[in-house]
Amino acid sequence: MHDIRTLEFSNGSLQLIDQRKLPLSRELYICSTYEEVEFAIRDMVVRGAPAIGATAAYGVYLAAAAYQEFPHEAFFSKLREACHVLIKARPTAVNLRWAVRRMLALAESSSALTPPQIAERLLAEAKAIQQEDVDTNRRMGSHGNTLIPPKANILTHCNTGTLATAGWGTALGVVRSAVEAGKEVFIYADETRPRLQGGRLTAWELVQEGIPAKLIADSTAAFLMQQGKIDLIVVGADRIASNGDTSNKIGTYMLSVLAKEHGVPFYVVAPVSTIDYEIECGGESPIEERSREELSHVGTCQIAPDGIEVYNPAFDITPHSYISAIVTEYGVARPPFTQSLATFQS
C-alpha cells in the first residue's frame, strides 16, 4: 500500500517529491547542490520537521562532495559555511539543526581523513539518518497505537505523514499503525491554512491508501468536538522544549485548547530529535513569520484585497499543560514531561 518516496538519493543527486505541486501533480524536484537543498527547504518543496532533517543531511553531503578537491582547511571552512546556510533555511524546526550538527560532528571527528573520504562517510551518514527516521517512525507508530481504541474518530492537523518524514509519518504514522493493526479508524483532516498541508498533502496520502477520512475547514474542529465526534487528536511537532511545551504548525495550540474544553485526549507524536533539551519552555522557541502571499493568494488565485496587511506566523506554542501525552520512538511520555522526557535524553 505504501509507495510514496518523499526523498531518495540516487546518481549523485537528491530527488524530492515537490510538495508545492501536490495534490494536482506528482513531480520530482532534483537537488544536485547544497544551495538547491537549501532552497527546497526554504521554499517548502519539502516540509515536515523529520523530512527537513533528512533532506538537510544530504545537503551537507552535497556541499562536501562539491568542495572535496579543496585543501583540507578550505574544505572545512566551506563545509561549515554550508551547514550554517542550511540551518538558517527554516528557523523553527529543531530536526534541521540536529541533523546538520550530526553531519558536521561526523566530519570533524573524521578530520584525519581526506576530504573525499569524509564526503563518502557523510553520504553514508545521511543515508543512515534517512533510514533511522523510517525506523523511528515505525516505533512511534507502535507506541502510539497503544493509545488508539479499536474504533476511533481521529482529528489530525497539518501533514505528519510519509511526506513529512523519510517515510510512514509521525502523527499520521500512528494512524497508519492503527490501520495496520486492523483498527477501525476514521480521520478528520483539517485543511491547515494558510498552506493547506492538510487539504493538499494529508488528504492526498489518505486517498492514496484508502483510509476513510473527511476534510474539514480548520474552524470546524470545535463544532465536531462539541458534537462528540472526535475521540482523540494527534499532531506532530517542530520543536519540543524540555518541559513539553510544543512548537508546531499554527493552529495546534487552538486544537489543544478545544481538546481540553471538550475532554478530548491531545497527543503529540515526534521523534526524540525534536526535543530541544537546551530550552526549558516554549517561550524560548523562535516563531517564523511567513509571507503575505500565503494569505492573500491560493495558487494563482488572489483572495484578499490589495492593501490589506496580514499577520502570518507559521507556528504556535502549545503549553505542556494542554498535552495528554508525547509519543516518541522510546515510548509514551506522560506529564510531568520535564521528568518523563528527560529519561529519553541520550
Add this chain to the structure above:
Amino acid sequence: MHDIRTLEFSNGSLQLIDQRKLPLSRELYICSTYEEVEFAIRDMVVRGAPAIGATAAYGVYLAAAAYQEFPHEAFFSKLREACHVLIKARPTAVNLRWAVRRMLALAESSSALTPPQIAERLLAEAKAIQQEDVDTNRRMGSHGNTLIPPKANILTHCNTGTLATAGWGTALGVVRSAVEAGKEVFIYADETRPRLQGGRLTAWELVQEGIPAKLIADSTAAFLMQQGKIDLIVVGADRIASNGDTSNKIGTYMLSVLAKEHGVPFYVVAPVSTIDYEIECGGESPIEERSREELSHVGTCQIAPDGIEVYNPAFDITPHSYISAIVTEYGVARPPFTQSLATFQS
C-alpha cells in the same frame, strides 16, 4: 467614507453588489424576478443575515409585481408559493423568514385591495425594511460602542459589515461606530474558511475605509489571544434562540471557547429580528451543510485531491454560556439571556 451599496432598488429591479466577485472586481448582479432573487440568496451573491432579509423582501415584491394581473385568489396563491421558495433559499438565517413573513402578512392584511395596489404597498414595505435595517445597525453601533475601550484590538469573524446588511453592519458596524467616536481600534479579521468572507469582504471594507487591520488565518486567533493581543471579539448571528444560544458562521463557536479560556469578552451583535423566540435553545436550529467544492477549490484553483470527502457545515452553535453580551438595537443584553432577551420581544 461610506459609499458601499449592498442592495439598491431602482427602475423596477434590485441591484446587488455581487459578493462572489469581491474583492477582485466590483460588479452588480441585477434581479428582475423573484427567482433571480432566490438564486442570488442561495448562491451567495448576497449573504449576511440582515442583507438576506432585505433582499428577500424585494423578492416578495418582485413576485407580487409579476403576478399582479392575476385574479385575486391566484395572485395570493402564487405569492405564497414565492414566499415559500424564498424562505427555503438558505435554511439557517432567521431574518430571511422574518422578512418574508412580514411581507406576506402585509399582503394578507391588505387583501381588500387589488393586486397592483398590494404590490405597491409591498414595494414600500421592502424599502422600509431596508431603511429600518440601516437605522437598526446604527443603533446597534451606538449601543455596542459602549463596550469598546478607547484603545482596543478587536477580532472579527466572517463579514458583518455593510456587505452583510443594508448598510453600516452589525458586529463591524460596532467597529465603525467606535471609529466614528474617535476610538483607536485595530482589527484582526480572520479569513473565515471556507468561503473567505473575512479575507474577501471584511478586509475589502476595512481597506475601503482605511481602518487599521490585519488579516489572519482562522487558526491564528488562538495564538493572538495567548499573547494577550486581543481585547475583545465581536461576531454577528444568523439565529439566536430565546436562551441566547447563537447560530452563526462556522468557527464562531471555536472563537467563543478560545475567548473563555483567555478571559476575552465575546460579544454577539444582531438585530432583534435575528432572535427566534420560537426556539428555546440552539440545538433546535437547522444547520446548513454546503458543497464539497467550497473546500476542494478556491476560485478556479483545486486545492484538495480528487476522492477526498468533506464535512462542510456552514454554521455552528455557540451556547449562551460562552457569550458575554448580545448587542441589539434596543440595548445590550447580559446573561441570563432568557430574561434579558425577553424584554426585547414585541
